[in-house]
Amino acid sequence: VRGPRQWIPFAVYVAVTVVAPAIRGAWRTEGFVEHASTVIVVSFLATVTWRALDGRRAQKR
């Protein structure tokens, strides 16, 4: 499973919930930066954790 494919959910999630609304002007609204930061940090950490767990599992094999 390991590889660039593991970044697909992160990329799509950020694209749909941060980049697309920002392009439509949501970046001007109050709370958008906080929303964007939360989404990016949480999804980045989840992906990094998944990659780490997957790497450890692969090493055991």
Add this chain to the structure above:
Amino acid sequence: VRVSTVLPVAVSLIAAYMLKSFHSRAGSEDLGWILAPTAAVLSWVTDHPFVAEPGVGYVSRDLLYAVVPSCAGVNFLVVAFVSLVVGLAPARRTVAGGVLVLPAAAATAWITTVLANVTRLAVAIPLHRSGVSLGPLTSERIHHLEGTIVYVLFLTTMFALALRGSDRAGA
């Protein structure tokens, strides 16, 4: 670049755009296909009935909580569907195989969205009722953070299981 990859990915992006566009105009009745199963499972999980209220959504009078269109998880559904198609289509060797990824991804994304919605709401309801806040983490911020964590965990787990299943089937 193969047709078996490009075609399903292009269709998924068009479907995602149409769904997002529909969601921006949809009321609670239009979103019954996702709100109704979410409310039904949530009623079972919380042991409190969520009843359809026209123009509002699904309301629990016991819990003083409503499942409204913004709780439908349509953004999550779009993300889950597109992620699955983009992740799984490149492994398909034929156009038919690539196209078959679409209904499989749609069904998987829909089921995962309902489960993620229920989990998010089942955790959010007691948080909302307790009115918990921790310094700069207001109850509103905690609600947003909780929702993001639940969605990301469901998305990552769904995608990991789907890739593993696809890789095993192709091995």
